[in-house]
Amino acid sequence: QVQLNESGGGLVQPGGSLRLSCAASGSIASIYAMGWYRQAPGKQREAVAAITSAGTTTYANSVKGRFTISGDNARMTVSLQMNSLKPEDTAVYYCTAALSDGMDYWGKGTLVTVSS
Numbered sequence: 001q002v003q004l005n006e007s008g009g010g011l012v013q014p015g016g017s018l019r020l021s022c023a024a025s026g027s028i029a030s031i032y033a034m035g036w037y038r039q040a041p042g043k044q045r046e047a048v049a050a051i052t053s054a055g056t057t058t059y060a061n062s063v064k065g066r067f068t069i070s071g072d073n074a075r076m077t078v079s080l081q082m083n084s085l086k087p088e089d090t091a092v093y094y095c096t097a098a099l100s101d102g103m104d105y106w107g108k109g110t111l112v113t114v115s116s
Helices: none
Strands: 002-007 010-012 018-026 031-039 046-052 057-059 067-072 077-082 091-099 104-106 110-114
Touching (some): 002 091, 002 104, 018 031, 018 110, 046 077
Antiparallel strands (some): 002 018, 018 077, 046 057, 091 110
């Protein structure tokens, strides 16, 4: 099993920045990708960004150019730098880890609120 511990959520004004972090523990040797999803009130959960152990990154179109995902394989951490935040970025952000055996793990989520 893998445990994911997120941190860094909070309240920020439009145009501001936040950095989310996620640390994995447990069976981390089997992790081949980590990423972030988000779920806004009344909406479906959506993929935000992901990074593989090889460093390949993917982003949702809505965050391209504003968000940057980075990872540390040695420490098995992943971060999401969020700049130029908009009210529509308000959501609970979940860290995820994909394992080579097909299992996916999710963190408990951290709330990001973008509001003036």
